[in-house]
Structure formats: C-alpha cells, structure tokens
Amino acid sequence: MSADPATEAARRRTFAIISHPDAGKTTLTESLLLAGGAIHLAGEVAARGQARRTTSDWMKIERERGISVSSSVMMFEHDGMVFNLLDTPGHEDFSEDTYRTLTAADSAIMVLDAAKGIEPQTLKLFEVCRLRDIPITTFINKMDREALDPFELLDEIHSKLAMDTAPMYWPAASGQRFAGMLDLTTDEFVPFRRLEHGEEGFAIEARQKRGSEGFLAGVRDDVRAELEETAELARDGLPKFDLTAFREGHLTPVFFGSALRRYGVLELLAGLGANAPPPRPLKAKVKGQETEVTPGRNDVSGFIFKIQANMDPKHRDRVGFFRISSGKFQRGMTLKTAAGKGFNVHNPMMFMAQDREIAQEAFPGDVIGIPSHGGLRVGDSLSQSGDVVFQGIPNFAPEILKRVRVKDPLKQKHLRKALESLGEEGVTQVFKPVHGGDLVVGAVGQLQFEVLDERMKAEYGLEVIFETSPYQAARWISAETRADLEAFIERSASQMAEDVDNAPVFLGKSSWEIGYVQEKNPKIRFSDTKERAA
Numbered sequence: 001m002s003a004d005p006a007t008e009a010a011r012r013r014t015f016a017i018i019s020h021p022d023a024g025k026t027t028l029t030e031s032l033l034l035a036g037g038a039i040h041l042a043g044e045v046a047a048r049g050q051a052r053r054t055t056s057d058w059m060k061i062e063r064e065r066g067i068s069v070s071s072s073v074m075m076f077e078h079d080g081m082v083f084n085l086l087d088t089p090g091h092e093d094f095s096e097d098t099y100r101t102l103t104a105a106d107s108a109i110m111v112l113d114a115a116k117g118i119e120p121q122t123l124k125l126f127e128v129c130r131l132r133d134i135p136i137t138t139f140i141n142k143m144d145r146e147a148l149d150p151f152e153l154l155d156e157i158h159s160k161l162a163m164d165t166a167p168m169y170w171p172a173a174s175g176q177r178f179a180g181m182l183d184l185t186t187d188e189f190v191p192f193r194r195l196e197h198g199e200e201g202f203a204i205e206a207r208q209k210r211g212s213e214g215f216l217a218g219v220r221d222d223v224r225a226e227l228e229e230t231a232e233l234a235r236d237g238l239p240k241f242d243l244t245a246f247r248e249g250h251l252t253p254v255f256f257g258s259a260l261r262r263y264g265v266l267e268l269l270a271g272l273g274a275n276a277p278p279p280r281p282l283k284a285k286v287k288g289q290e291t292e293v294t295p296g297r298n299d300v301s302g303f304i305f306k307i308q309a310n311m312d313p314k315h316r317d318r319v320g321f322f323r324i325s326s327g328k329f330q331r332g333m334t335l336k337t338a339a340g341k342g343f344n345v346h347n348p349m350m351f352m353a354q355d356r357e358i359a360q361e362a363f364p365g366d367v368i369g370i371p372s373h374g375g376l377r378v379g380d381s382l383s384q385s386g387d388v389v390f391q392g393i394p395n396f397a398p399e400i401l402k403r404v405r406v407k408d409p410l411k412q413k414h415l416r417k418a419l420e421s422l423g424e425e426g427v428t429q430v431f432k433p434v435h436g437g438d439l440v441v442g443a444v445g446q447l448q449f450e451v452l453d454e455r456m457k458a459e460y461g462l463e464v465i466f467e468t469s470p471y472q473a474a475r476w477i478s479a480e481t482r483a484d485l486e487a488f489i490e491r492s493a494s495q496m497a498e499d500v501d502n503a504p505v506f507l508g509k510s511s512w513e514i515g516y517v518q519e520k521n522p523k524i525r526f527s528d529t530k531e532r533a534a
C-alpha cells in the first residue's frame, strides 16, 4: 500500500448520511458496513477487544426517543476505496451538532423513503449541506414497497431543493412488482432478487446486457413495457450526470434500491467511489498567511469537529474527533494548536461501528479520536508545525436561554465545573454573567436541555433546575479597538456575560433590544455566530 498522503487522500470518501427519521439511514448504514466488512485499513492495528463504546445512562434518551444523539464515525474499505461514514444525529433539535459533523464530511448521501419523498427533516439537513456546499448523492430507498412515481420523486427533489436530478439507474416498478433497475450508463439490467430468509450478504444477480438473450428475462410483460417506456423518457427528459455540477452542488445523482433487502447498495457505493469528492484543499491561515492546505502537504493538519465524553467505561475520558486535512498521521506524533498547546497523540483511536482501535497511521479524510482530559475544543485546528489555522467551526447564537440552578445549594461549585465541562464539549453553551449570579445556558434546540439534564444526573450526580431567563438572545461582541470594547462592556455590565472561552457576550432581553443596542453602539460588532480562531 502506498503511504503517500496525496495518493491515500485520493482514494478516500468521507461522507455523512442525511435523512428524515425512518427513511432507512440505520439500515443503509448497516448494509454499507456489511459491504465493507467494516474492515479497517491499517494492517497492524492492535484491537482493544472489550473496550466497546459505552451505553451510558444519558443515552437512554436516544433509545426512548428512537433518535441518535451522539454521532460516531465508521470506517470501511470497499473495492480499493476507503470510506469514512460520519453518523449525524437525526433529530431536528440537534442542528448544531449535525452542522459540526457535516463540516467534516466531503459529501453526503440523502436517503429518501420512496413512498414519501422529501420530508421536513431532509429539507432542513439539506439546507445545512448547502451552507457548506457539500455535494449530495440521492438514494431512493424502500423500492421493495409501493413507491411514488419516480418522475414525481425526482420532480419533487428538483423543485424543493432547487437541484438538478440525474438518475443513474431507472427502476422497474416497485413493491411486489419491483423487478430491478436499468443502469442508464451501461444499459444493463440489474435484476432484483429477494434475499432468502436468513440469507447473509447481498442479492447479487448477474447483470443482463441489452441485446443479450437474457435481457429482462423473467420480468413480467407489463413491468417490462413500463420500464422501457419510462426509462426512455427519463433518458431523454432528465439531466445527464455531470461531475462538475455534482461537485458544485447543483446536481444530484439519483440511485434506487432497498437498504433492507441489500439491493442497490453496492451500486450506490460504486457511485460514491467513482464520483464523490475526495478530501479537498481547505482554506486556512498558515503562519498568518491566507492559503489553501492541500491533502498532499506533508505537515499533518486537521481540526476537531466534535468532542465526546465518557466513551470509555473505565475512565472518564474525553475524545476529540479530529478530521485530518493533510499529511500522513503516525501514532505518537505531537500535534499543536496555533496557540502552541501541544497534544502528544499516543493512543489515537479509529472508529469502526461499535469498536475502537488504536490507529497506527491515518490520512487526509480519516477521523481519529484524540483522548484528552480537557484542553481540546470543537473548532480547534491542530498541526504538526502548529502553524495552521482553519476557518473555524462556528458556534451558533442560542435560540433558547435558561438560568440553571442546582437543587442542593452545597453543590454550587460542582455545577459550575460540570456545566463548563459539558459546555466545552458543546452539549450546550454556557454563559457566566459578569456580575455573578446564576449561570445561563443556551441551546439551539430544546432537546439539548434534556441531554444536559440527563448527563448532569448520570455523570455528575447533580439535580438541576432550569428556570426562565430574562434573556432571549445572545450575541458575541467585538470592536475595532480594545478601548471601545471595554467601554461598552462597562456600560452594559448588567447584561454582559462570558462564554467558556471567556469571550464577551451580550445578553439581550429580545432580539429587538439587540437591534436597538446595536444601533446605539455602531462601533461594536454583534455576531450571531462565533468562529473559534485556534
């Protein structure tokens, strides 16, 4: 195997799956892992047998609500390509976490239920992808069930997402009549066969070439006629696949199949391998100069897009998920933030489904887990040289603010520590009013408070009470000169707070008030996102 970062980067596809709950994301993930045998690339990995991911108490919420709150990373290899699948939390309240995960993905698969088309959550996640210009591959799932007309589905994608749709395959009916699909590129038919009960693996049938004797053999006459007619219409009337348009986010290639029946999944994976983008050059400041960091650059660099605590039942550890952007990472390397803080990475982890292993080496596009006892933040850029700062991952201004108190007043100090620790992890944002008083926690969605509540109980033994806060909006503030900033902070001290990084935040009683204060203080910038610099 070549160990050159540019070559290794070129065969990597780092992607996320977006979908509305129940469209089949979990089933598709399982099928994809099955296709890859969930095998990790480095030969000499020392498996840490029993150290499975914890199912800590707070994950109860996930189970009860049937949602996945924590995201994980799964790596697998197929057909010479290395795939890194980043699992995004599916609940709408978790848009902030999802957004962060998507910053680490080079493309996304959008899974649609063939009977339902675009659903609200798909739309929302799609918008997040669009913010980052992430190319999207569409997988229309559950073709083994009665589906909407494929033209209707494609038309809906086109009109709701303002994107061209290029079918790569065309289905022969659906539900009970589902017979397979025609490869619109090669004009071969891929027959659908139902897996036998208990059959493992994929229902791979030989492809049937047009003109050959076996073409559409066994397909009912009505289905055959329908396929020939609709496939021709699709070919003539719908856009052809165009790599540039796809990579720029204007066009989505469309695949059909059934994740549950493990049909169409290998075709989807092949499509991803052939067309989805490998890790791309990223804008960064290197030694203060704006530049692009290419994957082939020797200096290992990347950024932390997620922090997760308590992944190991034995220790109260924290793991920073580090997406590599350049260079060849090797175990034992020291990586530094631009502020000079160094992390010696003795035990990097690679994530595979339920297991973790120590990584010996990793390349651009890969995600490794860096264990730490704090000190790492979401959005941190790390590099061997310590010279690289990527554009940060923003924090979003919270839409809900609450005051938080602990039931047992003797535990006030614990509360602060626990909140700060969970705040650093990005569970919720935490603001300390400069005049003292109760801490204020902020979230983009209500569910974040529930997760916070559960985790405070389970991990810190703290019963907390959330109370309505007089504030409804928070803005990070900055100014041209320090004097201007300090003068404003002094004037507005009763409404000033600091976030976990001690950055100044103005708490407003309404967005109207923020607008008003802004008008009165033209020298102060009020920002509803905060990009972490380094």
Ligand code: G4P
Binding pocket: 019, 020, 021, 022, 023, 024, 025, 026, 027, 028, 141, 142, 143, 144, 145, 257, 258, 259, 260, 261
């Ligand atoms: P999600 O992660 O997007 O929420 O969806 P998930 O994969 O859990 O799938 C939701 C339901 O849809 C599951 O059924 C799953 O078996 C079913 N499903 C997924 N893909 C297909 C498919 O290609 N064809 C058909 N017919 N069904 C599919 P469930 O009854 O809710 O759960 P389970 O009891 O089967 O696990």
